[in-house]
Amino acid sequence: MLEILLNNSRSFGGYENKTSQADLAVWERIAERYSIVDGYTADLGAYQIQIDWQSRVRYERNYCDLWIKGVDNDFDRFDKFEFERVHVCPVKVHFDAASTCAYQGGMHELHSVLIYLFLVANLATPGSFNLYRSFIRDTERDPTKDSLAQTDLELSEYVFENAWHEAQTYPWLKVGFLPFDQVAAWLESLNIKNKNVATTDLDRALFSLLYLGRASFMDPTAAMWIAAALEALFDTPSGSSFSFLCARISALFSLKDPEAIDMKRRLRAFFDLRNAFAHGGARIHHILADDRDKAVEGDIGRLLEVTGFASAVLIAAIQELIRRDWKGMSFCEQIVPLTE
Numbered sequence: 001m002l003e004i005l006l007n008n009s010r011s012f013g014g015y016e017n018k019t020s021q022a023d024l025a026v027w028e029r030i031a032e033r034y035s036i037v038d039g040y041t042a043d044l045g046a047y048q049i050q051i052d053w054q055s056r057v058r059y060e061r062n063y064c065d066l067w068i069k070g071v072d073n074d075f076d077r078f079d080k081f082e083f084e085r086v087h088v089c090p091v092k093v094h095f096d097a098a099s100t101c102a103y104q105g106g107m108h109e110l111h112s113v114l115i116y117l118f119l120v121a122n123l124a125t126p127g128s129f130n131l132y133r134s135f136i137r138d139t140e141r142d143p144t145k146d147s148l149a150q151t152d153l154e155l156s157e158y159v160f161e162n163a164w165h166e167a168q169t170y171p172w173l174k175v176g177f178l179p180f181d182q183v184a185a186w187l188e189s190l191n192i193k194n195k196n197v198a199t200t201d202l203d204r205a206l207f208s209l210l211y212l213g214r215a216s217f218m219d220p221t222a223a224m225w226i227a228a229a230l231e232a233l234f235d236t237p238s239g240s241s242f243s244f245l246c247a248r249i250s251a252l253f254s255l256k257d258p259e260a261i262d263m264k265r266r267l268r269a270f271f272d273l274r275n276a277f278a279h280g281g282a283r284i285h286h287i288l289a290d291d292r293d294k295a296v297e298g299d300i301g302r303l304l305e306v307t308g309f310a311s312a313v314l315i316a317a318i319q320e321l322i323r324r325d326w327k328g329m330s331f332c333e334q335i336v337p338l339t340e
Contacts, residue, residue: 004089030117201235220303
């Protein structure tokens, strides 16, 4: 038997009275829609995955109840709450072909389902589904003796949750809580579940977003994936990508002049950093450098600021596509005659 060991969601504090209710709604829908998942592969045939999400749902209900009833005037109740950091969800995987020798007993198929749910849940409620320091474990194998006993899932919700917090400062981003079923239907319509190679600009943006789940935002390589995703999503031509990108972002969000100017300034800072790293000139830290060094502290602070804003624009744009039920964007140049 397999089991999923889930780390808690949300690395940011604040707004728990809102986020706890939104998270509960997501996990209840996951339990209702994805407790049984049917699939098929050409080499292994049909299979079914059964996942018991109840331990996580129970915790989310209790956590939500804690914040709904309020903790401001009842610190004793808050102190006694049993905060959990690991949630164990048992899993059964069944392959129809009795002779099938499934790779790692269905770990790969389960891993694929979890990555898909990671996208659905976090595009619906940013920060609600964390796979960082989470694992799939084969209960019949000893992880101290068998390297195939455990798969590290490694996907952090940081990029999504950060985007939601950025939108509290920049409301035009409109990063918010979308209906889970709406997001699931939109992703289903893209047919990306079984794709190994991106075939559309939107595919490229979504696959890049998954890599951002594994990237450290204290490392400038995250900027490469953010830029790749933005340029793919907004179909920006090479050589003049920055001006085209800003104009297209402004058009999508119908930005007023002050908002457009501020957005362009912040994205300019982001692309300056990306270009410095990609083309040379960026300051490179020792691999063990940390913020005890004031120079390193300043560099990391600037890096987090510019990548945080740029990645929030990315999440905001994808959510806007979902609201409009669009499968991508195409931009047309117009010729306007001058009469004087």
